[in-house]
Amino acid sequence: MSRPAVAEIKLDSIRANFQLARSLAPNGKTIAVVKADAYGHGAAEVARYLADDVEVFAVACIEEALALRAAGLRHPILLLEGFFEADELDVISREGLWTAIHSQTQLDALARSSIPHPLPVWLKVDTGMHRLGFSPEQATKAYGDLSRMRQVSAVTVMTHLANADNDETQGITVANQISRLPSSLLKPEIELSLANSAGILAHKVARKHWQRPGIMLYGASPLAKENQYSEALRPSMTLKSRIIATKWVAPGDSVGYGGRFVAERSIRIGTVAMGYADGYPRQAIDGVPVLVNGKRTRLIGRVSMDMLTVDLTDIPEAGPDSEVEFWGDNLLANEVASYCDTIAYHLFTGVTKRVPRKYVG
Ligand SMILES: *Cc1c(COP(=O)(O)O)cnc(C)c1O
Numbered sequence: 232m233s234r235p236a237v238a239e240i241k242l243d244s245i246r247a248n249f250q251l252a253r254s255l256a257p258n259g260k261t262i263a264v265v266k267a268d269a270y271g272h273g274a275a276e277v278a279r280y281l282a283d284d285v286e287v288f289a290v291a292c293i294e295e296a297l298a299l300r301a302a303g304l305r306h307p308i309l310l311l312e313g314f315f316e317a318d319e320l321d322v323i324s325r326e327g328l329w330t331a332i333h334s335q336t337q338l339d340a341l342a343r344s345s346i347p348h349p350l351p352v353w354l355k356v357d358t359g360m361h362r363l364g365f366s367p368e369q370a371t372k373a374y375g376d377l378s379r380m381r382q383v384s385a386v387t388v389m390t391h392l393a394n395a396d397n398d399e400t401q402g403i404t405v406a407n408q409i410s411r412l413p414s415s416l417l418k419p420e421i422e423l424s425l426a427n428s429a430g431i432l433a434h435k436v437a438r439k440h441w442q443r444p445g446i447m448l449y450g451a452s453p454l455a456k457e458n459q460y461s462e463a464l465r466p467s468m469t470l471k472s473r474i475i476a477t478k479w480v481a482p483g484d485s486v487g488y489g490g491r492f493v494a495e496r497s498i499r500i501g502t503v504a505m506g507y508a509d510g511y512p513r514q515a516i517d518g519v520p521v522l523v524n525g526k527r528t529r530l531i532g533r534v535s536m537d538m539l540t541v542d543l544t545d546i547p548e549a550g551p552d553s554e555v556e557f558w559g560d561n562l563l564a565n566e567v568a569s570y571c572d573t574i575a576y577h578l579f580t581g582v583t584k585r586v587p588r589k590y591v592g
Contacts, residue, residue: 235473236505236586240272242280243592244465248448249284251463255431256438264445266291271579272449272468273588275302293319296328313337320344331355333363338373341382349384352377358390358411359403371415387422395429397455405434429453432460451564451575468579469559473552474501486540487532492517499543503555506537510582512571519570522556523549
């Protein structure tokens with residue numbers, strides 16, 4: 232009695248992926264990154280499920296952290312971009328949040344604040360990503376200033392890796408980025424955090440005191456070339472819907488907006504309740520794999536807002552109500568993304584509110 236589009240979320244797979252991340256850095260600590268609504272999986276549900284396994288969560292901003300507090304989570308929560316306005320500091324202190332400090336503006340605002348309890352902060356150093364962070368030259372002074380500040384209880388040093396997913400990168404390498412960290416910050420007593428998922432999966436040198444896995448928790452590998460660990464990841468989201476109509480299309484006739492797909496022979500089409508307003512990418516080309524009743528076939532025609540069309544010619548048993556899987560256990564989001572000029576991160580975070588999440592496990 233309802234629209235059949237659904238994102239099925241396997242919470243036990245997320246837990247298994249977290250345990251894999253932790254096992255790769257057994258001497259360090261592993262944070263669970265649940266920003267962007269846990270990459271589209273539902274941050275409150277994911278964090279509650281992982282509550283006993285995870286010591287610290289990370290999100291992008293205070294709004295996301297407060298949503299976790301509202302869901303009952305009492306863990307420390309790291310704000311990966313820190314605060315945007317100085318008046319967030321009172322809330323950060325009161326709610327037991329941890330903040331990144333990536334700029335002199337943030338550092339100065341913290342120094343001026345009169346927060347009641349000192350905070351753990353994460354000093355972000357820019358070793359080549361060139362997005363956020365103190366330059367290596369500025370970082371030593373920033374570390375010293377923060378260490379002495381009465382508003383600060385502990386300083387962790389963090390940097391973000393630009394190309395940990397690709398060993399054949401034209402850009403800066405992991406080793407290069409690590410070599411840019413000032414030696415003053417490479418003392419045993421200073422805790423370091425370098426690794427995102429790609430760092431954890433593929434770069435032993437990046438596994439330090441704190442790991443920050445995101446995408447790998449959700450079962451998608453960020454690596455350009457898979458390895459034994461990335462292949463062990465378990466997909467945690469299956470995006471599904473059902474066929475709502477079928478029809479035959481004659482040779483020469485087209486399907487969908489713009490007539491992008493033209494039938495060369497008589498073909499049987501299935502129209503599915505799934506469109507770009509659900510988060511299925513509109514840039515999908517003809518031929519993107521989809522599964523109908525578990526059998527691989529292809530998307531044809533432009534994706535519409537609420538519907539898309541698939542080729543059923545070779546799946547005669549499929550008809551109205553047949554199940555269609557867009558990505559999940561049997562069709563990796565990474566493969567679909569490769570046809571859509573995007574990445575699994577974008578597919579997961581793009582699934583819209585219209586699609587109910589159904590939790591299993
Ligand atoms: C999002 C984010 C991560 C997680 O990255 P993945 O590639 O999803 O593992 C780690 N660190 C920072 C600073 C981030 O913003």
